Every structure is written in structure tokens, then in C-alpha cells.
Amino acid sequence: MTGILDQPPVLSGEELAAVRADFPLLVRTLRDGRPLVYLDSGATSQKPDVVLDAEQDFYVQRNAAVHRGAHQLAEEATEAFEQAREQVARFVGVDAGELVWTSNATAGINVVAYAIGNATSGRGGEAARRFALAPGDEIVVTEAEHHANLVPWQELAARTGAVLRWIGVGDDGRLLTDQLASVVTDRTRVLAFTHASNVTGAVTDVAPFVARAREVGALTVLDACQSVPHLPVDLHALGVDFAVFSGHKMLGPTGVGALYGRRELLEAMPPVTTGGSMVEVVTMETTTYAPPPQRFEAGTQMVAQAIGMGAAASYLGELGMPAVAAHETVLAQALLDAVASVPHVRVIGPLDTADRLATVSFAVDGVHAHDVGQVLDDAGVAVRVGHHCAQPLHRRFGVAATARASASVYTTVEEIEVFREALAGVRAFFGLNDERASA
Amino acid sequence: MTSSMEQLYQQVILDHAKSPHGRGLVAVDAAPGHALGESHQVNPTCGDEVTLRVDITAGGAPGAAPVVAGVSWEGQGCSISQASVSVLTDLVTGADLAEVDRVSETFRQLMHARGAGLDPDLEDTLGDATAFTGVAKYPARIKCALLGWAALRDAVVKSGVAIPASTVKEQS
Numbered sequence: 001m002t003g004i005l006d007q008p009p010v011l012s013g014e015e016l017a018a019v020r021a022d023f024p025l026l027v028r029t030l031r032d033g034r035p036l037v038y039l040d041s042g043a044t045s046q047k048p049d050v051v052l053d054a055e056q057d058f059y060v061q062r063n064a065a066v067h068r069g070a071h072q073l074a075e076e077a078t079e080a081f082e083q084a085r086e087q088v089a090r091f092v093g094v095d096a097g098e099l100v101w102t103s104n105a106t107a108g109i110n111v112v113a114y115a116i117g118n119a120t121s122g123r124g125g126e127a128a129r130r131f132a133l134a135p136g137d138e139i140v141v142t143e144a145e146h147h148a149n150l151v152p153w154q155e156l157a158a159r160t161g162a163v164l165r166w167i168g169v170g171d172d173g174r175l176l177t178d179q180l181a182s183v184v185t186d187r188t189r190v191l192a193f194t195h196a197s198n199v200t201g202a203v204t205d206v207a208p209f210v211a212r213a214r215e216v217g218a219l220t221v222l223d224a225c226q227s228v229p230h231l232p233v234d235l236h237a238l239g240v241d242f243a244v245f246s247g248h249k250m251l252g253p254t255g256v257g258a259l260y261g262r263r264e265l266l267e268a269m270p271p272v273t274t275g276g277s278m279v280e281v282v283t284m285e286t287t288t289y290a291p292p293p294q295r296f297e298a299g300t301q302m303v304a305q306a307i308g309m310g311a312a313a314s315y316l317g318e319l320g321m322p323a324v325a326a327h328e329t330v331l332a333q334a335l336l337d338a339v340a341s342v343p344h345v346r347v348i349g350p351l352d353t354a355d356r357l358a359t360v361s362f363a364v365d366g367v368h369a370h371d372v373g374q375v376l377d378d379a380g381v382a383v384r385v386g387h388h389c390a391q392p393l394h395r396r397f398g399v400a401a402t403a404r405a406s407a408s409v410y411t412t413v414e415e416i417e418v419f420r421e422a423l424a425g426v427r428a429f430f431g432l433n434d435e436r437a438s439a
Numbered sequence: 440m441t442s443s444m445e446q447l448y449q450q451v452i453l454d455h456a457k458s459p460h461g462r463g464l465v466a467v468d469a470a471p472g473h474a475l476g477e478s479h480q481v482n483p484t485c486g487d488e489v490t491l492r493v494d495i496t497a498g499g500a501p502g503a504a505p506v507v508a509g510v511s512w513e514g515q516g517c518s519i520s521q522a523s524v525s526v527l528t529d530l531v532t533g534a535d536l537a538e539v540d541r542v543s544e545t546f547r548q549l550m551h552a553r554g555a556g557l558d559p560d561l562e563d564t565l566g567d568a569t570a571f572t573g574v575a576k577y578p579a580r581i582k583c584a585l586l587g588w589a590a591l592r593d594a595v596v597k598s599g600v601a602i603p604a605s606t607v608k609e610q611s
Contacts, residue, residue, distance in 0.1 A: 371518050378440060387486045
């Protein structure tokens with residue numbers, strides 16, 4: 001648990017080999033026996049044994065309904081479930097009571113959006129009035145958002161009469177932070193933005209967003225899906241009001257994510273999904289609700305997945321996120337170098353590794369992203385192709401689709417070399433002559 | 440390069456993708472005897488899209504099925520999706536709606552044959568479209584190949600022209 005932080009913050013070759021040995025899937029081969037080069041961690045990460053074991057162990061040893069029942073198994077299950085909440089909360093620098101389990105990050109954003117909508121309808125009483133929107137109030141997002149942090153706000157605006165505005169993206173793929181002064185106004189009630197783009201890989205400087213939101217009294221909602229798996233993230237230190245992230249992108253299972261909300265906000269927020277487990281007193285006429293986080297956890301929870309997510313947080317915590325981030329900066333440079341070495345490839349995103357993830361989206365002149373992905377797949381290289389759930393951002397750069405190579409803690413520079421070699425052959429495969437084209 | 444890849448990207452497909460047939464929407468006036476239909480289809484997973492227009496005229500003989508007099512389209516997408524619309528244009532231009540229905544259905548069958556192909560007699564009716572046999576080995580790409588065909592089916596529906604049931608029976 002200790003030690004690694006005392007060393008220079010980068011994974012040694014031995015440490016990386018040990019990390020890779022923790023991920024059973026990485027040794028499998030593909031068609032024709034090709035080794036797998038998994039560069040699609042931005043979509044979902046692979047899972048280490050400790051995560052798989054944690055889920056299995058829950059079912060084998062402790063499976064019971066949590067937060068109900070007085071028998072020993074129920075107690076052990078509840079303890080494991082709440083310990084996982086503790087692990088995940090600690091990993092992102094918040095208190096366990098501020099961390100709500102959600103089925104994924106999208107669900108987390110929808111909890112906030114629908115709670116605001118419910119408050120606007122008068123639900124939640126006096127305490128929730130601070131969330132209520134009036135026609136003409138403004139919700140501000142950015143052009144770089146994943147659809148998950150855009151569509152719920154479009155819907156909330158449509159339901160409440162609020163106006164949706166957005167911060168633009170510069171040619172380098174970074175948010176145009178200067179626009180905060182003009183786009184965020186006294187009417188802005190919500191400022192929802194990504195911590196790191198799943199397309200450009202650009203990491204947002206959160207401070208000016210939070211500062212501007214506080215000036216005008218707007219709530220901040222941070223999409224931390226791409227940052228939490230790859231960077232040290234301290235949500236209290238960042239000062240955001242809400243944040244979401246998912247388990248499956250941070251080496252954990254699918255079916256689980258987390259919503260962080262500042263305690264006083266969660267306490268004032270009306271519930272969204274209602275039913276069992278989130279109540280205090282129910283009569284035939286009316287119901288009082290449990291305090292957070294249970295108020296937002298109606299119905300049977302994804303207990304095994306939450307425990308798996310807790311194990312993933314602990315695993316990353318033991319590696320040390322400064323070391324993970326340092327390793328991934330090396331990978332980001334390798335990816336950028338690989339793409340730059342191949343003619344007629346254009347990167348959508350920053351060309352340097354400052355405040356940048358090892359997530360590189362690119363377009364190959366004359367070859368559609370799907371076809372690029374197919375050629376890479378033939379070399380065993382798994383990348384994402386398409387718009388990566390960020391159509392407006394692709395439109396901003398005048399492309400319908402890109403290919404995206406995204407690394408994680410278990411990715412090696414050698415794998416990126418396999419990617420580079422395969423990418424170098426793409427245009428030739430489709431009969432495009434680079435000598436002539438570049439002359 | 441694996442053999443699967445070579446089967447996927449047959450030269451016919453690469454050629455059609457490079458120089459697609461029927462590309463560029465043609466404005467057709469709704470003259471008497473012409474029914475026009477247009478459809479816009481997108482593949483939401485990758486953003487590929489196609490807008491396809493059909494110009495349908497009455498068949499030659501009395502009681503004969505109406506005929507696709509012209510197909511034009513505009514689109515963006517991968518080589519599979521673009522080549523597929525191009526091949527479709529060749530196959531259905533001049534065909535009556537009963538034939539269009541048959542060839543569309545045959546192409547759909549081909550896409551669900553997991554790369555094994557179809558009965559040779561049936562494949563003969565597909566012309567260049569048999570080059571897409573290998574696509575069916577890649578489930579993620581089947582939608583690419585079917586995008587234009589989905590647009591064709593919808594455009595015919597939107598033209599409002601019905602296929603006389605008698606012609607379907609007669610020719611099938």
C-alpha cells in the first residue's frame with residue numbers, strides 16, 4: 001500500500017508487467033492468433049483480478065439483501081456495500097455520505113437534472129426551492145460534452161423553460177475558458193462541464209469554471225468519467241457541487257457509477273426515482289424520504305458491482321494515481337508521436353501532453369473512421385470509431401467520425417508501436433498513394 | 440492482411456466506394472405518371488448517413504408493377520456503406536418494384552448468412568452485391584451495408600406507390 005509514492009511517480013517496466021499480469025483478459029489472442037492491443041479504454045477499461053474476485057467473493061461468501069434483515073449475512077453484505085462506498089468516496093476525496101450509487105454516470109447526471117426539474121415543480125418543499133428554475137434561467141454546458149452531459153440538460157431546459165447555452169471549443173480542442181465571462185451570466189443556474197474530454201483528451205482547468213459559477217450563484221456539475229480513472233482527482237479540492245463517474249471506465253464493473261453531491265445540496269434535493277429503500281415513513285397518502293445518499297438509491301442496488309467498484313478504487317489507489325498519471329503521460333506522448341509519424345492523419349485535440357489524457361482521436365484523409373478501425377482491428381488493435389457520443393464536438397471540427405486510441409494504466413509503449421505500424425498501412429490498403437498525395 | 444479482411448474489402452467494393460454510382464441528388468419534377476420518394480437514414484452508432492431519392496413510373500404493360508426509373512443519393516460514411524448504395528443504384532434502376540422487393544430481401548439474407556453466402560441461383564440475382572458476402576462476418580459492419588437499402592425501402596414507401604399484389608405473386 002505504501003512505498004510507491006516515495007519513488008519517482010512513474011511505473012517501472014517491472015511494475016507495468018506486474019500490473020498487466022493482474023488483467024486476465026490482456027493475454028487472450030484474436031483472429032489468427034494475433035495478440036490483443038487494447039486501445040479502447042476510453043470506452044471501457046479491462047478489469048483486474050481483484051475486481052473480479054471482489055464480485056465473486058460477495059456472491060460466494062456474503063450475498064444477502066443490504067440495509068434490511070437482521071441476520072449475519074445481511075450485516076456482512078451491508079458492511080461490504082458501505083465499505084465500497086467508503087473506498088470510492090475516499091478515492092475521489094469526498095465523504096461516504098456524499099456519494100450516491102447510480103447505475104452509470106449518465107444516470108448520475110439525470111438524477112441531478114430530474115431533481116432540479118422536480119424542485120421546479122415544487123417537490124422537495126422549502127429546502128428544494130434553491131434548485132427551482134424559472135423560464136429564462138440559463139443552463140450552461142460546453143461544446144465538448146459527451147451526450148450524457150448534454151441531452152439531460154436539453155431535456156431539463158425543455159421541461160422548465162430554461163435556456164441552454166454553451167462554452168465553445170478552440171481549434172486545439174481545449175475549452176474556450178475566456179467565454180465563461182460572457183456565456184455564464186447572472187441568469188445561469190447550472191454550469192455542467194467535462195473534466196476531461198472523451199474525444200480530445202483535453203483536461204479542463206476546473207478552477208475558473210468553479211470561480212465563475214460561484215460569482216453568479218450557479219451549481220457546478222462535473223463529468224469526471226474520463227478523469228477519475230487516469231488522474232488524481234480530489235472533488236472537495238476542486239470545489240464542484242456535483243460530479244459523476246462510472247465504475248467500468250476505472251477498472252470496475254459495468255452497471256455501477258457514482259454521483260457526488262455536496263452534502264448540504266444532497267440534503268436539500270428532492271428524490272428522483274422513488275420506491276423502496278429510499279423512504280422513512282410511508283402511509284397510504286404520503287411518504288417522507290430517507291436522508292442522502294439512500295434518498296437517491298431506490299430499489300435493490302447493484303451490490304456486487306458497487307463492491308467491485310470499491311475494489312477498483314482501492315487497486316488504483318494502491319498503484320498511486322500520480323504514478324498512473326505519469327505513466328499515461330508517457331503513453332500520451334507515444335500516441336501523439338505515432339499519429340504524427342503517419343502522413344495525412346489529423347488529430348482532433350491538443351498536440352502536446354500538458355493537461356492531456358492518453359486519448360487521441362484522429363481522422364485519416366480519404367479513409368472513413370470505420371474503415372480505419374477495421375484495418376487496425378485486423379492487426380489486433382482495438383480502437384473506437386464513430387462520434388464517441390459527442391456529435392456536436394465532431395461537427396465543430398467538420399468531421400462525422402473519428403478513430404480514437406485510448407490507453408490506460410496497463411497499456412505499454414510497445415503496444416502503441418503496433419498501433420503505429422498498422423495505422424501506417426491504412427491509406428495504402430485503400431489504394432491512396434501518399435507520395436503523390438503529399439507532393 | 441487476413442483472408443477475412445480481403446473478403447470484406449473486395450476490389451468491387453473498393454471501386455464502388457472510390458467512384459460511386461448515382462451519387463448526387465437529382466431533382467425530379469413530380470410530372471404526371473411519376474411518383475417520388477425520399478428517405479434520410481442515419482446509423483446512430485457511427486453517424487453515417489444517406490439521403491436517397493427514387494423516381495417511380497408506371498410499368499410498361501397494363502397491370503405490370505411500377506418501375507424504378509431513377510435513383511439518386513447523397514451520403515457520407517465508410518467504404519462499405521457508400522459502396523453498398525452505389526451497387527444498389529445499379530441493381531434497382533430500371534427494375535420493377537416486385538424485383539426491387541426480391542433483390543432487397545435477398546441482400547438482407549446475404550447479410551445474415553455469416554459470410555457463408557447464399558444459393559448460387561439466388562446470388563446471381565445480386566450482381567456486384569455478392570461482393571458484400573464477407574461483410575456478414577463482421578456484425579458491426581452489417582448495418583453499414585444495409586443503410587442504403589433501408590433508405591430505399593423507406594423511399595419507396597414514401598412514394599406512395601403500392602406494389603400490385605398480383606405482380607408479386609406472379610413473379611415470385
